[in-house]
Amino acid sequence: MKIIDVDLYIGRWQHNSAVQSSLGRLQEEMRRHGIEYSLTTPLESILAEDNLEVNYHFFKETEGCASQIRPVLALNPQQPGLEKAIERYIDQAVGIKLFHRFQRYSLSDSLLEIIYQTAQSTQQPIVIPLHLFEERTAVRSFDFLGEVKLEELLQTADAWPAVNFVFSAPLPYEAIELLAAGRKNIFVTTSFLEGEGLLEEIIGKYGAQKILYGSNYPFFYMEAGLRKLCPRRFSRHAIERIYFNNANNIFRSDR
Amino acid sequence: MIIDAHVHTYNRSHNALLGSRCSQEIVIRAREAGIDRIVISSLGRTAYLPYPSSQEVREANDDVLKLMQEFPEEVYGLCYLNPRNPDWREEMQRCYDRGMIGIKLWIAVKASSAILFPVIEAAMQRDLFIQQHSYLKNRGNYSDESEPFDVARLGIEYPQARIIMAHAGGNRREGLEAIAPMPNIYVDTSGGVPECGVVENAVAILGSQRVLFGSDAPGRSYTVQQAKITAANIPDAVKHQIMGNNFQGFIRYEDN
Numbered sequence: 001m002k003i004i005d006v007d008l009y010i011g012r013w014q015h016n017s018a019v020q021s022s023l024g025r026l027q028e029e030m031r032r033h034g035i036e037y038s039l040t041t042p043l044e045s046i047l048a049e050d051n052l053e054v055n056y057h058f059f060k061e062t063e064g065c066a067s068q069i070r071p072v073l074a075l076n077p078q079q080p081g082l083e084k085a086i087e088r089y090i091d092q093a094v095g096i097k098l099f100h101r102f103q104r105y106s107l108s109d110s111l112l113e114i115i116y117q118t119a120q121s122t123q124q125p126i127v128i129p130l131h132l133f134e135e136r137t138a139v140r141s142f143d144f145l146g147e148v149k150l151e152e153l154l155q156t157a158d159a160w161p162a163v164n165f166v167f168s169a170p171l172p173y174e175a176i177e178l179l180a181a182g183r184k185n186i187f188v189t190t191s192f193l194e195g196e197g198l199l200e201e202i203i204g205k206y207g208a209q210k211i212l213y214g215s216n217y218p219f220f221y222m223e224a225g226l227r228k229l230c231p232r233r234f235s236r237h238a239i240e241r242i243y244f245n246n247a248n249n250i251f252r253s254d255r
Numbered sequence: 256m257i258i259d260a261h262v263h264t265y266n267r268s269h270n271a272l273l274g275s276r277c278s279q280e281i282v283i284r285a286r287e288a289g290i291d292r293i294v295i296s297s298l299g300r301t302a303y304l305p306y307p308s309s310q311e312v313r314e315a316n317d318d319v320l321k322l323m324q325e326f327p328e329e330v331y332g333l334c335y336l337n338p339r340n341p342d343w344r345e346e347m348q349r350c351y352d353r354g355m356i357g358i359k360l361w362i363a364v365k366a367s368s369a370i371l372f373p374v375i376e377a378a379m380q381r382d383l384f385i386q387q388h389s390y391l392k393n394r395g396n397y398s399d400e401s402e403p404f405d406v407a408r409l410g411i412e413y414p415q416a417r418i419i420m421a422h423a424g425g426n427r428r429e430g431l432e433a434i435a436p437m438p439n440i441y442v443d444t445s446g447g448v449p450e451c452g453v454v455e456n457a458v459a460i461l462g463s464q465r466v467l468f469g470s471d472a473p474g475r476s477y478t479v480q481q482a483k484i485t486a487a488n489i490p491d492a493v494k495h496q497i498m499g500n501n502f503q504g505f506i507r508y509e510d511n
Contacts, residue, residue, distance in 0.1 A: 018452025134448050136392045137425045143393055172272050192448065196284050196473035197273040204274070216448075221486035224449035227478035232287060 001240065002036040004247040005225075006127070007168050007191045007214025010058070010069070011043035015139045019043070021218040023061055027068060033222050036244070037068050039127070039251060041097050043218075045074030046132070052081030055089050063092075070094045070251070072127055076103050077111035086118050094251045095166070097127045101145060107156040116160045125164040125250050128153070130174060131192050133219050150177050157186050164250045168214055172198055179206040187250065189214030190228055190242065200233055208238040212247045256499040259285060259477065261386070261421055261445035261469025262295040264318050268302035273473055278318060281473055282326045288477035291499070294469075295319055296333035296359035296386070305362045305397070309340045316346065320353050331506075333359040333386055338374045347377055356506060357384040357419075362397050367405035375413050384417035384506065386443075391425040403430030410437035417505065419467065422446040426453040431460040438465070441505055444497070445469030449479055454487040454497070463493040467502050 010026050013019035020043070021029070030038060040062065048054035055073060062069045073093035075082060090096075096119055100107050107128070119126050130148050138145075148170070157165045167178055168189040175188045179202065191214040193199055203211070215225035229239050262285070265276045285293045297315035298304060304311055312335055319332040334350030336343045336358055347358065358378045364370045366387050378385055387409070389401045396402060403424035410418055416439060423442040424430035434440040442465060444454055457466045470480035484497050 016450075016452065018450075018455065134426075134450055136390070136394075137427050137447070138393060140393065176272070194448070194476045194479050195273050196281065196476055197276055198476075201272065201274040218451055220449045221451055221482050223486040224479045224482035227482050228476065230287070230478065 001034075002244040003034055003213060003226075004244050004251075005030070005035050005038040005215050005217070005222075006166065006212045006247050006251075007129070007189050007216045008038040008040045009043045009218060010040050010062070013043045013219070014047070015141065016133070019133075019218050023065070023069070026217075027065065029217065029222050030068065033226055035222075037070055039072050039094060039247070040069050041072045041074045045076075045097070046099050046102050048074070048076060049079055050081050051075055051079050051085035052088070055085050059089055059092055066092075072097045074099070075115055077109065077115060078103065078105055082111075083114065086114065090118060090122055090124070093124065095125045095127050097129070099129060101130065101148065102132070102142075104144065107152050108159075116163060119163045120160060125166050125187075127166040127168055129168045131169045131171065132216070148174055150174060153178065153186075154181050154183065157183050161185055166212060166250070168212075169216055176202060179210055186210065187212055187246065191216035191220065191225055193228070199228060203234065203238055208241040209246060211242050213243050256291045256503070257289060257481075258468065258499040258502040259290045259293045259470050259472070260419065260443045260467040260502050262293040262472050263303075263474070264295060264297040264315075264322070265473055266297070266300055266302055269473060276473070278322060279325065282322060282329055284472070285477055286329065288481065290477055290481075292329055292331060294331045294333060294357070294386075294502070295322060296335050298335060298359075298361055303361070305399070306339065307335070307337050307363075309337075309342050309346070312337055312340060312343075312346055313349075316350050316355075319355070320350070323354060331356050333357045334383070335359045335361070336374060337363045338371050339363055343374060344377055347374070347381070347383075351381045351383060355383070357386055359386050361388045362400040365399055365405045366401040367408040368399075371409070372412065375409065375416050379413065379416050384419065386419045386421055388421045389424040389430070390422055391427045391430040403427075403433045406440060407433040407437060410434060410440045414439055417441075419443055419505075421469070422471070423453070423457050423466075426450075426456065428456060428460065431457055435460055441465045441467055441501070443467045443469030444483055445471035445480065446475055449483045449486075454483050455489055458487075458489055458493060458497075463489075463496050464501055464504065466497050467505065468498045
């Protein structure tokens with residue numbers, strides 16, 4: 001069965017030495033776990049201070065393996081190089097990623113206008129990770145992280161109905177609220193969805209068409225994500241949608 | 256043998272997230288996940304109750320006793336207690352008489368509180384171990400929620416008591432280091448997201464024998480929590496120990 005991993009990172013996470021993955025290691029892990037291709041962002045982009053610089057290194061590093069590692073353009077609207085990074089890399093990317101919680105800005109900030117317009121004109125989805133790590137016990141540097149504002153996410157999706165928004169790594173109750181809102185352009189990923197019966201309940205209520213597979217590697221073990229969709233509990237059709245078809249439909253697969 | 260040292264019963268508050276599940280399902284799902292035995296407690300029939308009344312404690316423990324009767328080969332029961340209730344001793348005896356093997360303490364009293372001492376002494380008299388919830392949170396714990404430092408003090412006060420610090424105290428280095436000098440304190444790996452490095456850290460600080468596999472199902476998944484160990488960068492023999500052998504040693508269980 002083909003698998004697309006939507007929640008993957010490459011590089012080093014400066015706050016935890018266990019969270020790192022070189023390109024070679026990522027490719028090896030993907031091969032070992034049968035991942036067809038991944039939508040990947042550099043870990044360094046989460047706290048980067050220059051859009052152009054972080055993307056330059058990332059796109060250069062991954063340019064020879066685009067069939068396996070498909071780059072997602074990480075943008076921080078508050079940092080320099082935004083327009084140039086879009087201009088230079090949008091055609092090579094399969095989506096745009098925003099870390100608004102971790103970079104401390106609002107999704108309704110006017111600085112994001114250019115990003116939403118770009119996504120609309122290029123038909124690229126915007127991926128917005130809601131969580132990355134265990135916030136209860138994370139280093140003090142992240143004490144500022146408050147609760148996810150679900151209303152803000154819904155308003156953003158409503159303001160840009162032609163743009164697909166992938167709210168990746170929601171907690172269970174966040175995923176349920178986002179799916180229950182019934183927006184056509186909202187998708188969620190599986191990386192933080194855990195509980196005995198949780199995915200069955202979600203799929204039973206809202207279907208599988210809005211759920212994408214994500215591992216959140218290397219924050220999480222790749223193996224952990226792959227253990228969620230037990231064939232005994234889910235139809236083959238639902239598993240195929242989550243593992244491959246949904247992501248393949250909304251991310252540009254012609255690159 | 257795979258033993259999950261930290262499981263709870265389904266309760267009514269789970270329904271919104273996990274659906275309405277029959278009580279037996281927690282055992283059946285463990286079996287499907289390849290787990291041979293589960294160590295289970297109930298923190299309340301309606302929800303996880305931090306300060307349950309005597310009746311709520313009895314109801315919770317009755318649910319566990321029922322599972323023990325239905326699945327005697329697969330279920331080890333823990334007796335949930337609120338040490339602030341005047342009749343905790345009677346409830347401990349009732350659960351002990353019916354075959355429970357340990358005490359479950361959540362957030363009614365800090366582990367370092369003298370209120371808890373008679374409970375620990377009574378548990379030791381019956382050769383019951385203590386599974387003590389513990390977390391070290393950035394933004395502060397609940398008022399009576401134990402930090403690993405509280406558990407460490409308990410371990411110093413009662414060096415002969417067998418204690419499991421649940422959730423590895425939140426898996427933070429300082430928490431693990433706090434209990435490291437006390438060989439009578441083990442940790443379970445339950446709860447939390449499957450972050451890379453957490454089990455490796457626990458093994459590095461405590462050694463391989465004091466780390467026990469736990470899931471915290473049903474709020475967490477059996478299979479995902481197993482991956483914290485199976486995917487960890489530790490030797491296979493150590494994984495094997497954590498998944499079951501260590502717990503067998505912990506309860507002095509010799510059967511295979």
